[in-house]
Amino acid sequence: MAGKQAGTFSLGVDYGTNSCRAVIVDTANGAEIAAHVYNYPTGRHGIILDPKDPNLARQNPADYIQGFLVGAREAVRAARKHKGFSPEKVVGIGVDGTGSTPLPVDKNGTPLALLPQWKNNPAAQAWLWKDHTAHKEAALITATAQKMKRPFLAKYGGIYSSEWFWSKILHCHNTAPAVFKAAYSWVELSDFIPAFITGNTRPDRIVRNICSAGHKAMFSEDWGGLPDKAFLKKLAPGLAELRGRLFELAVPSDSLAGFLAPDVAKKIGLPAGLPVAAGSMDAHCGAVGSGVGEGALVKVMGTSTTDMMVGSMKKKIRDIPGICGMVPGSILPGMYGLEAGQSAVGDIFNWFAHYLCPEEFTKGDRHANLTKEAAKLRPGESGLVALDWNNGNRTVLVDPLLSGMLIGTTLHTTAPEIYRALIEATAFGALTIVRRFEEYGVKVKQVINCGGIAEKSPLTMQIYADVLNRPMKISRSSQTCALGAAIFGAVAGGAYKTAQDAQKKMTGVKPITYKPIARNVKIYAQLYREYLTLHDAFGKPGTGLDGVMKNLIALRNSVRKGK
């Protein structure tokens, strides 16, 4: 055990889609000694929805604040039972969160949603990553960047997403002008928490992380930070004015965001003045906590999936169409961070289990019950193929206006058959991403999976091994995002010099690895051809079928609006 980190600990706090989790880890080996999960109380499973618009997904910033205070306090309380722990031995704090999840704040950095006059306005809340209301704005941003010949999108796969920073802010500008006007600035969730706990909430003092800024806000040193004023003005004059009230600098997540403020320290039971690292996005932290390095694809498998790779900055990587971003330092300092992903994976399984689960599978754990029967099926046996687009397609089509599809149903098609087809569909989506990386020269030498599905669903992992025709490794930690945050906390606190040094000691994979089964690989190769036929027919322009999903969505939206 190295000297500097002997007997020290780090606090990592991870903001997920429905809850946040605080963990205290041993900096010597990454072992989690205490944890607490805080479920966001607002809305449905923590998400504010609109029955008239399935694209809307917002969150209450008060849940975030309470999540930190309760989560950290309870984790510290639990850690006290651990031999060798004391609050004084905590060296640093790291925080990560979902993104792009921007929230409007006033001149003091107070979220508008916490002010009485905006409390009930959905536009004043945090705009959760999976909010898709801004698809028109996203299309406008893409078109405008093309028309004005801006280089912003080459690193984003060529298409700006409705899930990202500027789309959401522009949608607020267009549909909730009063909120837009009242917002002095906008802050990503992953920056807001470090700012809040260090007392640096004044917008000009908030430390912004390059992970969110680079992957979601088109921030790059190549063009002087955020997109230029002329470009923003073309989208809306208000955006150009906002630019100066946002930020000019964005830093890697091993940088310092500040020091733990006394009032917060007191509430959670840790010493005031502890170093707090700059924020990071959850998936990027998950990659770090899973031991991401060159040639390793880390899949963070949860409600959605994020696929993370890093690349050496010594040689140039070609821009890859359809991937969400390629940003220097966004995952590990000094390396390109590459991000791809699927807009819904676990969310699709949850949808099926919640909305279409027959009674016989509802006793106890629905997923376990459905999985048990689905696991008895052989690949190809159901005759089904699905498209995994219930929440649109993030990579490689980058199109939120796509939808889910199931083909091959008979009068005998069962729920476990469909459940398995949905798992397979997400695996085919995952393969499509791997193929795209490799087509552009980024070799996938190993796949490390983390997140709830990787841990809990051997069936899913086996299907992924068979479909991707690669062994599926599982990250040793069950909480790689929080562990990644704790790694940055440990670096900020001086326990390690670099995040890579910390990874060597604090991360690893489990003994179990899912290996491809040859006969399944062969059948899935056939099924993938059918998937790809449908993928291209419904997802790519000019096929004659590319309008179907969009027309249905347009009709749905017009009917729901009472037109």
Next chain:
Amino acid sequence: MAGKQAGTFSLGVDYGTNSCRAVIVDTANGAEIAAHVYNYPTGRHGIILDPKDPNLARQNPADYIQGFLVGAREAVRAARKHKGFSPEKVVGIGVDGTGSTPLPVDKNGTPLALLPQWKNNPAAQAWLWKDHTAHKEAALITATAQKMKRPFLAKYGGIYSSEWFWSKILHCHNTAPAVFKAAYSWVELSDFIPAFITGNTRPDRIVRNICSAGHKAMFSEDWGGLPDKAFLKKLAPGLAELRGRLFELAVPSDSLAGFLAPDVAKKIGLPAGLPVAAGSMDAHCGAVGSGVGEGALVKVMGTSTTDMMVGSMKKKIRDIPGICGMVPGSILPGMYGLEAGQSAVGDIFNWFAHYLCPEEFTKGDRHANLTKEAAKLRPGESGLVALDWNNGNRTVLVDPLLSGMLIGTTLHTTAPEIYRALIEATAFGALTIVRRFEEYGVKVKQVINCGGIAEKSPLTMQIYADVLNRPMKISRSSQTCALGAAIFGAVAGGAYKTAQDAQKKMTGVKPITYKPIARNVKIYAQLYREYLTLHDAFGKPGTGLDGVMKNLIALRNSVRKGK
């Protein structure tokens, strides 16, 4: 009230997919005075299935015999409570059944399935209409007819179906040669029952109805009855030999099949010697019992749907591609009978309600519960479109190797939304049939619906009215198939001179008619365009997507066979 039929009654027995129903009706007005339903005890809901092959659907002929004896006996017993009824006042018996449902019989006309040595052989049972095992044979028959330039298929929409007589017998020949060899002849269910109850089971004495023979067995006077020997020999020499042991004559359903045999008469409590009409297929009888006439489309809406029209034989009707048949005298004597249909309608709703119904809709009547919520939705609101092909497509594509499909699912798609989309899909399929009829000059001036769905689902009827943009009338009788059979019984028994005369008195529509709602019509016209895009892309050759469903089915079959 006309003199001849005053105070007389007729017995109609209708063989459906899961049960048979005997009714006694008043010949003066068609009123049903007594009825009894007999559920076939063998297999699942009366159907012998094969878990390895979803195409297989057979029935036990013993169930048919028992169904007549019990059904007629109990109906007569119940009728005795009716004032004015006595068994001596019954003037005739009519029978109809599903088709093509051929069964192999020995030299005495005994079904092989009733003989100990064949009892457990699925090929020796009745081959239920919806058995799709013979799709390869159907394709061969179509190809051979084309190659040998035979005119047989022009009246069948150009394509012979796996659901029909020769496909099934050829499949038996190819896959169960011992059964084929043991079969002296093959008899349609709708001919078998009249033969059995009149004691005329010897194959050369069985009266064959033109309805089954013409619509399913390529029987026509235009080419001297059944297909010629050379053609059959090309399919298999055994078929050519079989031809001479089948039949040379087929008659309309107002003809006489014989007289009630004493032993049967005794068992059911009716006088021996009662006239028994030639058989008919269920849907055709349903059309008669619904008052079919020129310009009236009768939709028999049950597990599947049959769409029946009649046309004057005074002017020539062009052959209509994709419809199941155009046969002189098959519905009403002296008129063309036109048959189209959908391979699954109620079966699709049942599939969903049985296999994918969430717990909250399972208390009590699942269909009622799902319908209640589905009825609250506006057209287009769900963003879903489905293809109604879970059991293949009968009209206008005539392709059993198609499958069901659902597109437009999100993470919020609910069971009632899907249920409604499935109803809408069947309505779009129905519209496609109406359009085909009209394209070929057969005008649809009114639509009369009968069968379980027409009676029980106002939501379905309203959706059909909106999608077809025509009023949906509902047949007065709840048992139009049995009523149609009773009408033929009444004619056979002399209560009326013609079936048309009997229809005038014995049929009618209910006071309620579902009228199109203009704003729904408009939205469904938009949705139908999307349906048609999918219909053509997946159902027509040469689109690039036409292989998807077939490839999935081929892969499924090979995996299920353990290859």
